[in-house]
Amino acid sequence: MIKGKTIEAANDYVIRVLDSPADVDASAWDALLFRQRQATPFMRHAYLNALHASGCATPETGWTPKFFLIERQGELRAACVLYLKTHSHGEYVFDWAWANAFAQHGLAYFPKAVCAIPFTPVPGARLLAKSQADREQLAAVMLGWCQRQQLSGLHSLFAGDEDLAAFEATGLLLRHTVQFHWHNTTPEYAGFDAFLSQLAPDKRKKIRQERRKVADAGVSFRVLEGRQISPADWDFFYQCYERTYLEHGNAPYLNRDFFARMANSMPEDWLLFIAERDGQAIAASLIAINASCVAGTSQQGAQAVDRVAYGRYWGAMERVDCLHFEACYYQPLQWCIANSYQRFEGGAQGEHKLARALLPVTTSSAHWLAQPQFLAAVDRYLTAEREGIQSYVADLKQHSPFKPAPCAESAHPSPAHPG
Secondary structure, three states: OOOOOOEOOOOOOOOEOOOOOHHHOHHHHHHOOOOOOOOHHHHHHHHHHHHOOOOOOOHHHHHHEEEEEEEOOHHHHHEEEEEEEEEOOOOOOOHHHHHHHHHHHHOOOOOOOOOOOOOOOOOOOOOOOOOOHHHHHHHHHHOOOOOOOOOEEEEEEEEEEHHHHHHHHHEEEEEEEEEEEEEEOOOOOOOHHHOOOOOOOOHHHHHHHHHHHHHOOOOEEEEEHHHHHOOHHHHHHHHHHHHHHHHHHOOOOOHHHHHHHHHHHHHHHEEEEEEEOOOOEEEEEEEEEEHHHHHHHHHOOOOOOEEEEEEOOOOOOOOOHHHHHHHHHHHHHHHHHHHOOEEEEEOOOOOOHHOOOOEEEEEEEEEEEEHHHHHHHHHHHHHHHHHHHHHHHHHHOOOEEEEOOOOOOOOOOOOOOOO
């Protein structure tokens, strides 16, 4: 028997809302995740449970989890996680202006409901479902629950295409932002030099100069995959990661216990680059990969997903010119090419990524506000913002780092919405 509150039941289905990932059947959750075309490791039960169990995403830190499950005749048909938020930190889709507008009119914006992965601006499936009809029912159930709880709004961040369609059918408004992703071409690059050969001469020259500066400084890299990453390596990485946050005047969102849980429960989904000079580790970048999703999708007999790497965390104990670019872009891209990964997602923001062949990609979120007048105002705002985003992306495409195609049809078209 699954523990939790049953909010609706009928002859053929039961809808539950659970307060902890510990109450959710991990194998059933992951099996449903691995059926999704846009599955990512950040929606794995182990990842969400680690955020909660380590104390990183809990009611005490402003993230109160609610796990929605739809079952039919004992079978899990749809599931998602929703967080009640008392702030807007750790989301990467900025709604400060909306919160301020509520406050100026004497209305409470918090708590709000957020369907997202804490501290993780990675596009992908949020509504795990066996069919689009199940997904739309889940979206409707979540919206109805938020209305009954008299929350200010419901927001789904960096949602997948099928999720967006379900939310839009439920009445939510779509908002678009821009990220920068690198794509392995078809046929795949034969090596890093083959990739560089496709860039405009000035961009190719700049990357080679930046890499040479790091090499001339005597820096080399150790690349560690999965269980090759020792506890000492994780400790050093965390020193670097924590230092980066503290240098910007903030405590890190994630603690050492969270990464210890990742090492134990999801080792196959992590890749660590450690920069060394004179035998001494001086910097590290941690990259996530979707190895578990690729394997899980195969086991489920579902549609194959691309092999994807995700730029996540970085830090350095010493300053070396261009070391950030080498650790966070060139080393991961070189690894992706060598291991036939189709995509590298560079994370939130960063126009500087364009010069390093990460092209602009539109990512989307869905929003509903309980106050009709604010919903109408946000609808008008999003229409204008959408036009601005389209113009911004069009301008970025004019500055593609790739050589002009030899014919009218570009050999390197900018990708559409991530798949």
